[in-house]
Amino acid sequence: MTYISEITNVMEYEALAKEKLPKMVYDYYASGAEDQWTLQENRNAFSRILFRPRILRDVSKIDMTTTVLGFNISMPIMIAPTAFQKMAHPEGECATARAASAAGTIMTLSSWATSSVEEVSSTGPGIRFFQLYVTKHRNVDAQLVKRAERAGFKAIALTVDTPRLGRREADIKNRFVLPPHLTLKNYEGLYIGKMDKTDDSGLASYVANQIDRSLNWKDVKWLQTITSLPILVKGVLTAEDASLAIQYGAAGIIVSNHGARQLDYVPATVMALEEVVQAAKGRVPVFLDGGVRRGTDVFKALALGASGVFVSI
Template identity: 40%
Template sequence: MSTGLPPSQVLPPLKQIPPEIAAVQDYEPYAQARMSPQAWAYFSGGAADEQTLHENHMVFSRWHIVPRVLRDLGHGTTRQSLLGCDFDYPILLAPVAHQALAHTQGEQASALAASAMGAGLVLSTQSSTDLAQLAQQASCPLWFQLYIQPDRAFTAQLVQRAEQAGYRALVITVDAPLNGMRNREQRAQFSLPPGIEEVNLRGMVHARGHYAQPGQSPVFGSGLLQQAPTWQDIAWLISQTRLPVLLKGILSAHDALLAQEAGAAGVIVSNHGGRTLDGVLPTLAALPIVRAALPADYPVLLDGGVRRGTDVFKALALGANAVMIGRPYIFALAAAGAAGVAHVLHLLRTELEVAMALAGCARLEDIQTESLLKL
């Protein structure tokens, strides 16, 4: 699929991963050189002043690992079972829209890498690749991310399509009834180029809206929120499927409890990668609050800010069952296609296992709150 960009505007993907890429963040300059300024603004930017975007990662540095020594590490493992899916390690590829902006093979390359590396992948509703086509090509556990659309009948059909294609869970994004103020995208004048579309939404009836006139309420006067999903819609959607449903975008204990009461099988602590409301709680700061409100066996995942295997370790210590990564694999996808995504998964898994071994944790369940200290 073409990005619609002149070839002279971006460098081609790497044919070989250079040895100087030793950590996932090393991919960023290579990715930027291979994206248009508009695509780079879309993937790398956040909302408003991007405070939350930066805090999502920086908050990890406030927690310090407390190692244990001389422990038996001979039978170490990072295997994890979650919602009926078995994973080799607790790192999933988060749903990211429009991946053909980053690489011509888009989500197909990401799924190829996840399949090769034994990782899970969550496909975005707004993917550049048809959900059924991707399911036929992938051998990794697939979950489907869903925005509840104003066209509820189409939403129900989309859920059935995901079920029939073999997806193992639904991830409902609940923190974006409208887009945040993405100033970096605005300054870059981002729009989807010709040849890239949200293929899974073909045929949907789009709700008619109107722009507020000067002097009117710009959001509440525009009709944008008239059909925004509510907890009643979550209960309705759960009744439409036999798949486990996770709610992505939970930051408060109160909403975590409401999710459980509504019948959600798990929650994902997320602030949309800092792309919706700037100034909100970093995900790692929200994680222990959400974890404490829920039963110990209730699945909680973390999405946002993970850049190192030690970050994964810290998230697990604070109560996450697994983490999702977004920008790290998208930048690797842009730089080197499927090989780059596979390399990022390998780097993070290696760093996690090294951290576990040096902290005296042979299994994921050995990673406890006592493994960390906040200064």
């Protein structure tokens, strides 16, 4: 039995979660796509990056504050969008929003959240971004973006690496489906279907029915016509796509492989970071998510040119 009072680092929460969560829920949060090579590589790649320390520098005054898209935050560590948080705790995304606000940093709310943008906004002040999946129902997407804007969200993180859901074999084995007492709160009343139990992954079937596989760069321009919020393109792993993201008006880039849950055998995000930073040439900020577990990981990402990192909770 693991106790919270005994935990000394983020990684130890995994064992605690495995003890406390139903197997289907734990496997959903913990697993990656197919062989899960990239899932391991997201961590292993950080271990291959070594420091070249300098000594006898005055470090008596440390300032970790920074700005992201003009917003002042306490540290270059923000919260990445994570779906279905009420599977882990009854307060779900609302608790995360309060914690992010208390820590003085940014929370990104998943469009697949189990709390709505309005519910998260009602928790009090805070800087929040809204993550968007583009569906086959553009009128619904437009409604979600406008609701997020009205609720005080400050940017849109457009996920671009999910034209179809990655083959997550744990979810297939468990026949994953959202527990019946939970819903995708942002889509309630919008009539775009619900997640039903199937012979494999209910989430995969839902995504196949709802996500628009024709998503392309022109849709970044379309998004700009329905909102004045800055758009971060989330899911970039190459210099070529970084250049295109800037060409099509992205206000920032998030180097991400979707937590290794989409295409297996893509590079760890920290391995892709440097070429994206070089392609951006300082024109927009570049952020990173994936595999970040310690402060040393954050430092490595910053040293390679990231303006900050997003961590999943």
